[in-house]
Amino acid sequence: MTVRTRGRPPAFGRERAILDAARLFWRRGCSGTSTRALTAALGPSAAILYGVFGHKAGLSE
Structure with missing residues (x-):
C-alpha cells in the first residue's frame, strides 16, 4: 500500500515541469x-500545477 503525503512530490521540479510541458x-x-x-x-495533481503556475498557460511563460 502506498502512503500519499500532502504537497508536491519530492521529484517535482519547476524547471523540469516547464520543459516537459x-x-x-x-x-x-x-x-x-x-x-x-x-x-x-508531470506527476503532480492538477491542484498542485495550478498552485505553482496559476493556470495552464503559466507553464509556457
Missing part, C-alpha cells in the same frame, strides 16, 4: 493539451 505544448498546442495530459506527464 513545453514538449507537450509543442506537439499538441496549448489548447490541445489537457490538464489530465499534463498531470499524467
Whole structure:
C-alpha cells in the first residue's frame, strides 16, 4: 500500500515541469493539451500545477 503525503512530490521540479510541458505544448498546442495530459506527464495533481503556475498557460511563460 502506498502512503500519499500532502504537497508536491519530492521529484517535482519547476524547471523540469516547464520543459516537459513545453514538449507537450509543442506537439499538441496549448489548447490541445489537457490538464489530465499534463498531470499524467508531470506527476503532480492538477491542484498542485495550478498552485505553482496559476493556470495552464503559466507553464509556457
